[in-house]
Amino acid sequence: xxxxxxxxxxxxxxxxxxxxxxxxxxxxxxxxxxxxxxxxxxxxxxxxxxxxxxxxxxxxxxxxxxxxxxxxxxxxxxxxxxxxxxxxxxxxxxxxxxxxxxxxxxxxxxxxxxxxxxxxxxxxxxxxxxxxxxxxxxxxxxxxxxxxxxxxxxxxxxxxxxxxxxxxxxxxxxxxxxxxxxxxxxxxxxxxxxxxxxxxxxxxxxxxxxxxxxxxxxxxxxxxx
Amino acid sequence: xxxxxxxxxxxxxxxxxxxxxxxxxxxxxxxxxxxxxxxxxxxxxxxxxxxxxxxxxxxxxxxxxxxxxxxxxxxxxxxxxxxxxxxxxxxxxxxxxxxxxxxxxxxxxxxxxxxxxxxxxxxxxxxxxxxxxxxxxxxxxxxxxxxxxxxxxxxxxxxxxxxxxxxxxxxxxxxxxxxxxxxxxxxxxxxxxxxxxxxxxxxxxxxxxxxxxxxxxxxxxxxxxxxxxxxxxxxxxxxxxxxxx
Amino acid sequence: xxxxxxxxxxxxxxxxxxxxxxxxxxxxxxxxxxxxxxxxxxxxxxxxxxxxxxxxxxxxxxxxxxxxxxxxxxxxxxxxxxxxxxxxxxxxxxxxxxxxxxxxxxxxxxxxxxxxxxxxxxxxxxxxxxxxxxxxxxxxxxxxxxxxxxxxxxxxxxxxxxxxxxxxxxxxxxxxxxxxxxxxxxxxxxxxxxxxxxxxxxxxxxxxxxxxxxxxxxxxxxxxxxxxxxxxxxxxxxxxxxxx
Numbered sequence: 001x002x003x004x005x006x007x008x009x010x011x012x013x014x015x016x017x018x019x020x021x022x023x024x025x026x027x028x029x030x031x032x033x034x035x036x037x038x039x040x041x042x043x044x045x046x047x048x049x050x051x052x053x054x055x056x057x058x059x060x061x062x063x064x065x066x067x068x069x070x071x072x073x074x075x076x077x078x079x080x081x082x083x084x085x086x087x088x089x090x091x092x093x094x095x096x097x098x099x100x101x102x103x104x105x106x107x108x109x110x111x112x113x114x115x116x117x118x119x120x121x122x123x124x125x126x127x128x129x130x131x132x133x134x135x136x137x138x139x140x141x142x143x144x145x146x147x148x149x150x151x152x153x154x155x156x157x158x159x160x161x162x163x164x165x166x167x168x169x170x171x172x173x174x175x176x177x178x179x180x181x182x183x184x185x186x187x188x189x190x191x192x193x194x195x196x197x198x199x200x201x202x203x204x205x206x207x208x209x210x211x212x213x214x215x216x217x218x219x220x221x222x223x224x225x
Numbered sequence: 226x227x228x229x230x231x232x233x234x235x236x237x238x239x240x241x242x243x244x245x246x247x248x249x250x251x252x253x254x255x256x257x258x259x260x261x262x263x264x265x266x267x268x269x270x271x272x273x274x275x276x277x278x279x280x281x282x283x284x285x286x287x288x289x290x291x292x293x294x295x296x297x298x299x300x301x302x303x304x305x306x307x308x309x310x311x312x313x314x315x316x317x318x319x320x321x322x323x324x325x326x327x328x329x330x331x332x333x334x335x336x337x338x339x340x341x342x343x344x345x346x347x348x349x350x351x352x353x354x355x356x357x358x359x360x361x362x363x364x365x366x367x368x369x370x371x372x373x374x375x376x377x378x379x380x381x382x383x384x385x386x387x388x389x390x391x392x393x394x395x396x397x398x399x400x401x402x403x404x405x406x407x408x409x410x411x412x413x414x415x416x417x418x419x420x421x422x423x424x425x426x427x428x429x430x431x432x433x434x435x436x437x438x439x440x441x442x443x444x445x446x447x448x449x450x451x452x453x454x455x456x457x458x459x460x461x462x463x464x465x466x467x468x469x470x
Numbered sequence: 471x472x473x474x475x476x477x478x479x480x481x482x483x484x485x486x487x488x489x490x491x492x493x494x495x496x497x498x499x500x501x502x503x504x505x506x507x508x509x510x511x512x513x514x515x516x517x518x519x520x521x522x523x524x525x526x527x528x529x530x531x532x533x534x535x536x537x538x539x540x541x542x543x544x545x546x547x548x549x550x551x552x553x554x555x556x557x558x559x560x561x562x563x564x565x566x567x568x569x570x571x572x573x574x575x576x577x578x579x580x581x582x583x584x585x586x587x588x589x590x591x592x593x594x595x596x597x598x599x600x601x602x603x604x605x606x607x608x609x610x611x612x613x614x615x616x617x618x619x620x621x622x623x624x625x626x627x628x629x630x631x632x633x634x635x636x637x638x639x640x641x642x643x644x645x646x647x648x649x650x651x652x653x654x655x656x657x658x659x660x661x662x663x664x665x666x667x668x669x670x671x672x673x674x675x676x677x678x679x680x681x682x683x684x685x686x687x688x689x690x691x692x693x694x695x696x697x698x699x700x701x702x703x704x705x706x707x708x709x710x711x712x713x714x
Contacts, residue, residue: 066440066443067406068405070440073419129522129555130561130618131573132522133552133555133622134572134573135547135549136577144576148563152563167300167302174412185307194311198308198311199312206300209298209299209300210299213298213299
């Protein structure tokens with residue numbers, strides 16, 4: 001341990017904090033859009049409408065078959081072009097962030113869609129029957145009876161996926177976006193203290209993710225019937 | 226803004242002349258497959274062992290396995306990879322570390338990626354195996370012991386054969402994950418498939434063709450693996466259980 | 471005019487024919503019991519009446535409205551037909567009060583105060599006013615089923631369908647639910663009940679329908695049915711269950 005020199009870290013905290021902000025921003029956006037768009041995809045897949053169900057299934061299966069690295073690269077290729085063509089926005093420094101946000105949101109939606117689909121299917125069919133028998137149309141049945149129960153059932157899985165998402169954001173490294181990991185690498189490389197910074201980054205991720213997973217476990221225990 | 230599609234680019238020779246761009250992609254595919262299969266075998270061996278350990282009565286063994294899983298599950302794969310590649314040589318005794326740094330860069334990258342992916346996936350396999358064993362009726366273990374089998378024998382002949390069959394579906398998705406996760410090795414320079422796609426973008430102007438080809442290859446791997454695992458599921462079915470006759 | 475009219479109804483699940491040419495009716499104020507062995511299609515038939523199951527042949531008319539008519543608003547029709555399920559199907563994430571009021575508010579458009587008043591009145595009618603703020607998970611099976619009946623009644627239905635409403639209850643709770651159903655019958659509610667409870671049938675039924683293998687094989691007044699059942703299967707069925 002003697003050959004490790006941790007002195008780089010305190011001075012670098014502002015840069016690392018900026019990186020963490022980027023990580024959290026991507027994570028939060030992807031969770032929000034992921035759950036919303038994922039719910040739409042899940043319901044589309046479960047609907048009786050054949051073409052709609054097929055499209056939703058194709059979306060989910062495609063995004064789940066391809067590595068996240070490729071998805072990030074794809075959107076880094078497409079997004080700047082699209083922004084230029086549709087909005088006339090020229091290359092800005094935020095282009096990496098925007099394409100990363102789009103990539104993660106669309107990618108995670110496919111994973112959330114599967115969790116939510118299983119959640120909706122876990123609600124007994126009798127509940128739908130009872131709601132219909134009371135005269136509730138489909139959208140009210142979903143909104144008031146099925147989805148509340150589905151989300152309650154799936155909450156631990158949704159949170160676990162969020163933790164995975166938080167870790168996956170480190171992959172924005174491949175397009176040169178400096179999230180927490182990217183920032184740690186930069187500092188380590190700059191100061192010649194790569195080993196220390198990598199271990200530091202690993203420790204921070206571990207504490208945050210392990211802590212979060214303990215909270216999820218507590219939540220599960222509290223609400224299991 | 227118009228884009229010139231040129232699918233012939235794959236048959237064009239690379240700058241050094243020794244291969245075509247398609248050849249580069251196939252090289253990448255080869256490295257992806259080698260890395261993935263190697264890591265999967267390592268993950269299975271290590272993961273099944275750890276999964277068994279998590280269910281044994283000995284608190285120390287079960288706890289160590291649990292600690293392993295927590296460590297490898299709560300650090301991002303990319304961070305783990307960089308630690309294997311950059312930090313591990315520094316942690317070894319100086320002579321060994323230096324020797325390691327002198328070896329062929331490609332070998333260094335491959336070994337780091339292999340160990341990283343193997344250990345990472347082993348943690349996930351461990352959890353699947355543990356869940357599989359836990360889902361078996363408690364009486365199974367007791368029945369084995371009552372017949373006079375030792376605990377290791379009970380695991381080998383009674384518990385594991387059923388547990389492994391039960392977890393074939395989640396194991397399939399872990400297997401698929403290995404192929405996807407192998408793409409992370411591109412960050413340390415390993416010339417696997419996604420790295421080759423980036424190489425193609427750098428050397429040619431045909432980014433879309435390159436990405437489409439690579440995406441299709443990943444989808445193809447996905448389809449083939451799912452098909453193969455489904456065959457395996459069918460052949461190992463136990464009547465009366467989900468998926469059985 | 472009958473309240474429920476079932477004409478030549480046939481239904482298939484894929485290749486399997488589960489209902490064959492079923493015809494019957496329920497007049498306003500009548501209590502009709504549908505019985506028969508497992509798999510005879512009685513639950514399926516009753517679920518076709520409010521459109522929870524679709525039919526491939528035949529016609530079902532409820533209160534003058536044909537179910538298959540393209541202009542029929544199925545949700546509105548269902549709001550008029552109360553249904554009680556074998557597994558109670560209370561909404562577990564809502565309190566008893568919310569279970570009673572949700573459909574009144576969202577489907578019938580009643581104000582919260584109105585819905586609450588009506589819901590609690592029905593709850594009192596089934597003897598469970600004290601449980602208003604509880605959640606279904608805290609109630610016994612018999613209590614849950616009574617709340618389910620109150621939930622259906624709060625919609626002021628023109629008729630009630632009961633799908634094996636006591637089959638999932640422990641024996642000691644069956645009577646508390648049957649008592650509520652007997653009360654409803656004597657007050658003049660039009661009821662169609664799938665049940666094994668022949669004591670209930672004897673007490674309040676006007677007619678008894680016996681089904682076997684997807685067909686209606688006997689459709690007679692209560693006295694005729696229990697006195698001299700026509701079909702052999704009905705005789706056999708009765709002899710088996712009337713031991714108790």
